[in-house]
Amino acid sequence: MDYAFRSDYIDDPKLKRQFIDFLIDIHGLDLSLWDRLGFWDRKYRPFSFFDGDTLIASLCLFTMDMTVLGKKCKVAQISGVGTVDKYRRQGLNSELTKRAMKWAQTDHEFFFLFSDLEAFPFYKHSGFRRVKEHMILHTLTPTGTIAGAVKLDIERKDHLDLIYRCALEREPVSDLLGINNAQLLLFWCLYFLQDYIYYIEAYDLLILYKREDNHLTVFDIVAGKMPSFTEIYPYIASPQDKTVEFRFMPDKLGLDRYEERPLKEDNGTHLFGDFPLENRSFIFPHTCIA
Numbered sequence: 580m581d582y583a584f585r586s587d588y589i590d591d592p593k594l595k596r597q598f599i600d601f602l603i604d605i606h607g608l609d610l611s612l613w614d615r616l617g618f619w620d621r622k623y624r625p626f627s628f629f630d631g632d633t634l635i636a637s638l639c640l641f642t643m644d645m646t647v648l649g650k651k652c653k654v655a656q657i658s659g660v661g662t663v664d665k666y667r668r669q670g671l672n673s674e675l676t677k678r679a680m681k682w683a684q685t686d687h688e689f690f691f692l693f694s695d696l697e698a699f700p701f702y703k704h705s706g707f708r709r710v711k712e713h714m715i716l717h718t719l720t721p722t723g724t725i726a727g728a729v730k731l732d733i734e735r736k737d738h739l740d741l742i743y744r745c746a747l748e749r750e751p752v753s754d755l756l757g758i759n760n761a762q763l764l765l766f767w768c769l770y771f772l773q774d775y776i777y778y779i780e781a782y783d784l785l786i787l788y789k790r791e792d793n794h795l796t797v798f799d800i801v802a803g804k805m806p807s808f809t810e811i812y813p814y815i816a817s818p819q820d821k822t823v824e825f826r827f828m829p830d831k832l833g834l835d836r837y838e839e840r841p842l843k844e845d846n847g848t849h850l851f852g853d854f855p856l857e858n859r860s861f862i863f864p865h866t867c868i869a
C-alpha cells in the first residue's frame with residue numbers, strides 16, 4: 580500500500596476542504612455550515628489515506644464525554660467512513676480503523692458507531708458487534724396547557740447563541756447513557772432537527788420534538804437541571820396527543836410507567852469493547868449520532 584496516511588489535519592484548510600468534499604461525495608453531507616459557524620473542533624478527528632493529493636479513504640473519530648451508569652467517561656464514535664469506489668476492497672478502511680482505534684484505545688472506554696446496512700460486513704470484519712436499541716414509549720395523560728414554548732429559528736443569531744449556551748450548560752439527558760457534546764448537538768440543530776427546536780424560558784431548557792398525528796417524538800431535552808416530563812409537557816401539549824416516544828433513556832424524567840420498544844428506524848448500532856449496558860434494554864441519545 581503506497582498511499583500517504585494523514586490524521587488530525589483540520590487546521591490545514593486545503594486538506595479540510597478535501598475532507599468536506601469527500602463527505603459530500605460519499606454521504607451527501609456538507610459540513611461547511613457546521614465548520615463555518617465554528618462548531619468543528621479537534622474532537623472530530625479524521626484519519627485518511629491520500630493518493631498523491633487526492634483523499635481516497637477516510638474515517639473520523641469523534642471523541643465524546645459520556646455518562647454511562649452514572650460514571651463519566653470518554654468514548655469514541657466512528658463516523659464519516661468511506662473509500663472512493665475504485666480503491667475499495669484493498670484493505671484501506673480496515674487499516675484506518677485499526678490505526679484510529681490504536682490511537683484512541685488507551686483513554687477511550689469503548690467504541691460505537693451507527694451504520695448503513697451495506698456496511699455491516701465491513702464493521703463485522705473490523706471486530707464490531709451489532710446491537711439493537713429500544714425507544715421508550717409513554718402514554719400521555721391529558722393535561723392543561725401553558726403558553727411559553729418558543730419555536731427557535733437557527734437563521735437568527737440570538738436563537739443560535741441561545742441553543743449553543745444551553746448546549747454548553749446542559750447536564751446529560753440521562754445518567755444511564757447521556758452525552759455532553761455541544762458541537763454535535765449544534766450539528767443536529769443545523770442539519771436535521773432545525774424545525775423542531777423549542778425553548779421553555781421557565782426552565783431555561785430546549786426540547787427537540789416533533790408531532791405526527793397524535794404521537795410525539797422527543798429527540799432531546801437540553802437542560803442544566805432536568806425537570807420531570809409532567810412539568811415540561813404542558814408547554815408543548817395538544818389535546819389530541821396520545822403517546823410520546825423518547826429517543827434517549829428517560830431516567831431523569833420521572834415517568835411512572837413506560838414501554839421499551841425496538842427502534843423502528845434501526846440505527847445500525849455497533850459496539851467494540853466493554854459496554855456496561857449491554858445486558859439490558861438501552862438507547863444512545865439520538866443527538867449523539869454523528
Ligand SMILES: CC(C)(COP(=O)(O)OP(=O)(O)OC[C@H]1O[C@@H](n2cnc3c(N)ncnc32)[C@H](O)[C@@H]1OP(=O)(O)O)[C@@H](O)C(=O)NCCC(=O)NCCS
Nearest residue numbers: 660661662667668669670671672673694695698700701704
Ligand atoms: C464500507 C467501505 C467504507 C469499506 O471500505 P474498504 O476500504 O473497501 O474496506 P476494506 O477493503 O478495508 O474491507 C475490509 C473487509 O471488510 C469486508 N467488506 C468491505 N466491503 C464489503 C462489502 N461491500 N461487502 C461485503 N464485505 C465487505 C470484507 O471482509 C473486506 O475484506 P476482503 O476485501 O478481504 O473480503 C466502503 O465500501 C464504502 O465507502 N462504502 C460506501 C460508504 C459506506 O457505506 N460507508 C459506511 C457507512 S456507515
